[in-house]
Amino acid sequence: MTSIPRRGLLTGAGSALLSLTLAGCDQVSRNRGVRATLARAEGLTMAAQRLILSPAALAREFTPADISPDFRANGSLRPAGQAYQDLLANSFADWRLQVEGLVERPLSLSLDDLRSRPARTQITRHDCVEGWSSIGQWTGARLSALLEEAGLKPQARYIVFHCADRLDAFAAGDRGLYYESIDLVDAFHEQTILAYEMNGETLPVKHGAPLRLRVERQLGYKHAKYVMRIEAVESFAHIAGGQGGFWEDRGYEWYAGI
Amino acid sequence: MDETQNNDAKAPAPRHRLPVRLTHWINVLALLVLLGSGLQIFNAHPALYWGHASTFAEPWVAMTAEPKGPGLAGFTQVGALKVETTGVLGLSNGERRGFPAWTTLPGYRSLAEGRRWHFFFAWLFVTNGLAYLAWGLASGHFSRNLFPQSAELTPRSLWDEIKDHARLRFHHGRYNALQKLTYLAVVFGLLPLMVLSGLGMSPGVNAAWPWTFELFGGRQSARTIHFLSALALTAFVLVHIAMVLASGPIGQLRAMITGGAAPPRPPGTPS
Numbered sequence A: 001m002t003s004i005p006r007r008g009l010l011t012g013a014g015s016a017l018l019s020l021t022l023a024g025c026d027q028v029s030r031n032r033g034v035r036a037t038l039a040r041a042e043g044l045t046m047a048a049q050r051l052i053l054s055p056a057a058l059a060r061e062f063t064p065a066d067i068s069p070d071f072r073a074n075g076s077l078r079p080a081g082q083a084y085q086d087l088l089a090n091s092f093a094d095w096r097l098q099v100e101g102l103v104e105r106p107l108s109l110s111l112d113d114l115r116s117r118p119a120r121t122q123i124t125r126h127d128c129v130e131g132w133s134s135i136g137q138w139t140g141a142r143l144s145a146l147l148e149e150a151g152l153k154p155q156a157r158y159i160v161f162h163c164a165d166r167l168d169a170f171a172a173g174d175r176g177l178y179y180e181s182i183d184l185v186d187a188f189h190e191q192t193i194l195a196y197e198m199n200g201e202t203l204p205v206k207h208g209a210p211l212r213l214r215v216e217r218q219l220g221y222k223h224a225k226y227v228m229r230i231e232a233v234e235s236f237a238h239i240a241g242g243q244g245g246f247w248e249d250r251g252y253e254w255y256a257g258i
Numbered sequence B: 001m002d003e004t005q006n007n008d009a010k011a012p013a014p015r016h017r018l019p020v021r022l023t024h025w026i027n028v029l030a031l032l033v034l035l036g037s038g039l040q041i042f043n044a045h046p047a048l049y050w051g052h053a054s055t056f057a058e059p060w061v062a063m064t065a066e067p068k069g070p071g072l073a074g075f076t077q078v079g080a081l082k083v084e085t086t087g088v089l090g091l092s093n094g095e096r097r098g099f100p101a102w103t104t105l106p107g108y109r110s111l112a113e114g115r116r117w118h119f120f121f122a123w124l125f126v127t128n129g130l131a132y133l134a135w136g137l138a139s140g141h142f143s144r145n146l147f148p149q150s151a152e153l154t155p156r157s158l159w160d161e162i163k164d165h166a167r168l169r170f171h172h173g174r175y176n177a178l179q180k181l182t183y184l185a186v187v188f189g190l191l192p193l194m195v196l197s198g199l200g201m202s203p204g205v206n207a208a209w210p211w212t213f214e215l216f217g218g219r220q221s222a223r224t225i226h227f228l229s230a231l232a233l234t235a236f237v238l239v240h241i242a243m244v245l246a247s248g249p250i251g252q253l254r255a256m257i258t259g260g261a262a263p264p265r266p267p268g269t270p271s
Helices: A003-030 A031-041 A042-050 A082-089 A111-115 A145-152 B020-041 B113-137 B142-148 B156-164 B177-199 B203-208 B219-246 B250-256
Strands: A097-102 A107-109 A119-127 A133-142 A158-166 A175-183 A193-198 A210-216 A227-233 B061-070 B071-078 B081-085 B091-093 B095-097
Touching: A031 A042, A031 B113, A042 B113, A082 A158, A097 A145, A107 A145, A111 A133, A111 A193, A111 B071, A119 A193, A133 A145, A145 A193, A145 A227, A227 B113, B020 B113, B020 B219, B020 B250, B113 B142, B113 B177, B142 B177, B156 B177, B177 B219, B219 B250
Parallel strands: A097 A227, B061 B091
Antiparallel strands: A097 A107, A119 A133, A133 A193, A158 A175, A158 A227, A193 A210, B061 B071, B071 B081, B071 B091, B091 B095
């Protein structure tokens, strides 16, 4: 045997072994038990962060000079469907935010109603799960004030945000619609607002007009755009995929503080 | 004479004690998973920036796929330098991606799964590291085996060691000064930097401890430092493996597994 076929054999065996190992890794990554085990780290992360993160601690706020001129928009950039187009055509004059579920007094609020409620303006950093960040200024109604106005029932544990955009066109029924949820710690946080303005102007369509959630101590996918309806619930297990959000139903962490 | 032997000659001291061996192999597993899943996460946005926010038009590192001739070609840009890296970076197997499938965990594209792997093994890595630090301080391992004696740090002694390394002549049974300094830099420098720059990217930790991102000059800087530290750590591991291969890999591996056995002296090594 000459050395060349032997070398070929070795290289072949080596690359076969490598592909087997890599295929093995993919197989392991697809395994349900493995996924369930890996997902347990989320509880640890959330417990650790809540331990060091006081409910009142604010996300860092920046100065107007820090505002990104190229704030990126992700996910839906303009919801499809006639209902949204009609609302947009009328500058959302016919739009109403519904606040319902486990509340004493369900609300139906126009944009003007929202603008008359306690507001907050903040310049914060938006951190996408993909790794990039942009800084923007947001003005909106404080969620805590709206929830106090509606009066949460004692069983309420989460606030769910139902959105106008269908981000997954192939998923059946409700499962393709964007939604998100946060717990009461974040819902009553000072910087948690329903923003109707960005960088001093009416919220642009690609950033979620007429209303988007800002929940500053978590990643971008928690900041639901095109919010239509807010629902107070005891559990989100019955909603869509049951994991508390569009991306959560697709394997992402519900607690997105990391 | 075997340098690992104790003076009392009852039982030879193991070359690597059990906590060192245990934490070493847990680290091997954790770092392998963290690197693969880290590259998977990087691939979700294969560009790096400095400062608080991304300057999308001007990344300092970017991996892209761009039209070239009838098809696409992969490019890697670092500062003002841009080179074609088709097949490895930017474009591999006809797919737009930063790092190729064989380097990422999982191999297929899944940011969600990459994150799950990364954070689970980050906890394992941190727990393992803290256990190692606690044991190393309590047992005197650091002061005895890692901190160099002043006699080892004289220019003459260091120069001798550099010459020995260049000739691939290794003295088994104790760490030499170059090895000690490198291990110290990794244990007390690079690995803590890895963890800190990781925490510097977490919006939750950033709100609790703003110094975690201010330390680096912003979240995007922390991401850059995290990437560069991973690169440095990978380089360390490659040199480390090369050194093991050059100094009698069977004996070295056996020592790191069983702890006890003295390695067979490689031929040509002076006794």
